[in-house]
Amino acid sequence: MADQDMLTAFNNCIDSLAAGNSVDDCVRHYPRFAPALRPMLEAGQLLPRAQFSPAEIQESQDRVRFRVVQALSSRRERTRSPIRRLMPLVASLILIFILALGATSILAESSLPGDTLYGMKRLTENIRLLFTSNRDALEPQFNQRRIGEIEQLLAQQREAVVEFEGTVEAINSTEWLVAGLRLHISPETILHASLQVGSVVEVSAATMQNGQIVAVSIRKISGEPITPPVPPTGVSSHTPTLSPSPTLSQTPTLTQTATLEPPPRMPTSETACVPTQPQGWLVYSVQPNDSLSGIATSTGTTLEVLMRVNCLTDRNLIVTGQRLYVPTLPITRETQESPVARGTEVENRGANGGNSGTGSSSSGPGSDDDRDDSSGSEGNDSGRGSGDG
Amino acid sequence: MIIIVLPDIPAEDRLLAQARQGQQDAIMQIYESYFPPVFQFIRLRVGERALAEDLASDVFVKFVDALQGHNAPRHSLRGWLFRVARNEIHDYYGKSRQLPITTLDEWLPDSNDNDPEIQFIRSVNADRARHAIRMLAADQQEVLILRFGQMLSLQETADILGKSTSAVKSLQFRAINTLRSILETMRTERVNG
Numbered sequence: 001m002a003d004q005d006m007l008t009a010f011n012n013c014i015d016s017l018a019a020g021n022s023v024d025d026c027v028r029h030y031p032r033f034a035p036a037l038r039p040m041l042e043a044g045q046l047l048p049r050a051q052f053s054p055a056e057i058q059e060s061q062d063r064v065r066f067r068v069v070q071a072l073s074s075r076r077e078r079t080r081s082p083i084r085r086l087m088p089l090v091a092s093l094i095l096i097f098i099l100a101l102g103a104t105s106i107l108a109e110s111s112l113p114g115d116t117l118y119g120m121k122r123l124t125e126n127i128r129l130l131f132t133s134n135r136d137a138l139e140p141q142f143n144q145r146r147i148g149e150i151e152q153l154l155a156q157q158r159e160a161v162v163e164f165e166g167t168v169e170a171i172n173s174t175e176w177l178v179a180g181l182r183l184h185i186s187p188e189t190i191l192h193a194s195l196q197v198g199s200v201v202e203v204s205a206a207t208m209q210n211g212q213i214v215a216v217s218i219r220k221i222s223g224e225p226i227t228p229p230v231p232p233t234g235v236s237s238h239t240p241t242l243s244p245s246p247t248l249s250q251t252p253t254l255t256q257t258a259t260l261e262p263p264p265r266m267p268t269s270e271t272a273c274v275p276t277q278p279q280g281w282l283v284y285s286v287q288p289n290d291s292l293s294g295i296a297t298s299t300g301t302t303l304e305v306l307m308r309v310n311c312l313t314d315r316n317l318i319v320t321g322q323r324l325y326v327p328t329l330p331i332t333r334e335t336q337e338s339p340v341a342r343g344t345e346v347e348n349r350g351a352n353g354g355n356s357g358t359g360s361s362s363s364g365p366g367s368d369d370d371r372d373d374s375s376g377s378e379g380n381d382s383g384r385g386s387g388d389g
Numbered sequence: 390m391i392i393i394v395l396p397d398i399p400a401e402d403r404l405l406a407q408a409r410q411g412q413q414d415a416i417m418q419i420y421e422s423y424f425p426p427v428f429q430f431i432r433l434r435v436g437e438r439a440l441a442e443d444l445a446s447d448v449f450v451k452f453v454d455a456l457q458g459h460n461a462p463r464h465s466l467r468g469w470l471f472r473v474a475r476n477e478i479h480d481y482y483g484k485s486r487q488l489p490i491t492t493l494d495e496w497l498p499d500s501n502d503n504d505p506e507i508q509f510i511r512s513v514n515a516d517r518a519r520h521a522i523r524m525l526a527a528d529q530q531e532v533l534i535l536r537f538g539q540m541l542s543l544q545e546t547a548d549i550l551g552k553s554t555s556a557v558k559s560l561q562f563r564a565i566n567t568l569r570s571i572l573e574t575m576r577t578e579r580v581n582g
Contacts (some may be wrong), residue, residue, distance in 0.1 A: 011543060014561065018540035038566045042510045047537035050518035052432050054425070054545060060438065061424045064446040068420050071450040072413060114413035159417040347522045 114160035173327025273311035300328035529564035
């Protein structure tokens with residue numbers, strides 16, 4: 001066994017390196033151990049050298065961020081529902097409480113998602129809804145506050161989980177316009193049921209420091225597309241309609257995408273329809289058991305758009321091997337039906353592996369590293385089960 | 390050389406307190422600051438990048454869940470995150486994932502700056518360095534990554550590994566010398582091959 005002084009000298013030198021000193025700086029203090037210490041400390045220098053580049057770390061960090069945001073948002077959903085159920089029982093008590101804390105709730109009025117007082121703000125709103133005779137007028141008003149809050153968060157470059165309701169005004173492969181807000185649709189965004197322009201939806205999303213809003217889930221709350229009860233005040237004067245005229249070009253923020261996504265129109269009276277590949281779309285070969293609506297959902301578009309672009313007339317008629325233009329490659333959605341697929345981790349991992357297997361966007365670089373790893377892990381596996389050293 | 394600097398301890402405690410109050414800003418700030426070191430730790434241990442991402446994501450999702458379940462750490466956030474990361478890797482691989490390297494505790498040849506060993510070590514690139522590190526026993530990899538890579542203190546490392554500081558002192562000593570013996574094998578293979 002190496003003697004204690006040697007262990008201490010080595011340990012002190014590690015601390016010395018961590019403080020930014022050189023190998024020589026430390027070894028000088030231990031002339032007796034210098035010849036032994038030097039190669040050990042040199043070998044230790046391999047650890048910083050072995051680290052992965054900030055660019056690669058950043059890439060992974062961006063990919064994983066979404067799952068953390070998702071966990072945060074599902075945490076909100078889980079904690080909120082019991083409060084709603086109990087609300088009628090304790091509402092009067094809370095009302096008294098709120099009156100007593102009037103000053104606090106006034107402060108809370110200006111709070112944003114993520115702030116400590118924000119829960120208070122939402123609670124005050126829910127109580128007002130409970131006691132109002134004019135719920136229909138208040139709800140849109142509160143929703144409008146949600147949208148205002150999101151704009152403030154974006155302006156302040158803050159990351160927070162947000163929720164709001166609104167009408168889908170435009171659908172593009174990676175960007176939707178809902179209630180005047182541009183939503184970034186990631187491959188992991190959960191799209192409930194068939195959504196189309198005009199659907200009234202509940203959106204769970206996250207604001208990012210770069211000013212982007214990433215959609216976590218979009219859920220339809222009214223079955224049929226309707227004109228929104230109250231047009232957004234001040235945010236956008238544009239009223240979404242379902243008329244077949246290209247109203248989208250009137251939306252100032254979406255002019256560049258308007259050509260890609262004219263409003264859905266059934267190609268019934270078309271004389272000659274020629275499928276043309278919209279810019280940025282990909283060719284997808286229909287797989288066994290695919291359905292057109294399934295492909296639409298999993299590629300972030302709608303049945304109507306898919307049919308129009310591909311000149312299809314029968315929504316039930318696609319054949320295996322048929323080539324379709326799609327906005328992105330489809331991703332299996334089964335595991336994402338429940339937003340929190342935290343049940344078994346193995347399952348999670350499998351699903352994630354499957355995702356990257358479809359090759360939509362994941363790891364391109366680093367493949368040669370992985371080749372190196374595989375040989376390494378084989379070697380390691382052979383040693384599995386041997387006792388601790 | 391890339392060194393990831395963790396937030397200092399007072400800043401870390403402040404962030405953790407805010408996160409425990411449910412401030413999402415703070416939670417995301419923790420993610421932004423601590424993902425790089427935690428991922429670096431996992432990535433050096435785990436060959437496949439996608440798997441490393443899954444494990445890292447589990448660490449932070451567990452943190453979010455812990456905040457909800459009110460069993461989040463009260464102090465030493467970094468220790469908690471690295472401990473969970475370590476458990477994730479162990480759960481995945483099994484604790485005994487290691488090479489049957491014969492112990493080389495006393496393998497301490499004399500050397501100086503012109504020593505071919507030191508010259509070889511300096512010539513090793515990142516890929517070969519990773520390869521050599523992954524041939525070590527799990528706890529030896531961990532101690533080297535935390536002490537030399539993440540530059541954590543002896544005490545912090547001991548907390549994460551669940552060992553006494555004196556055990557960590559011996560472990561890091563054994564680990565570095567085992568690493569040297571692996572490098573030595575690589576060097577002689579290169580010379581002879």
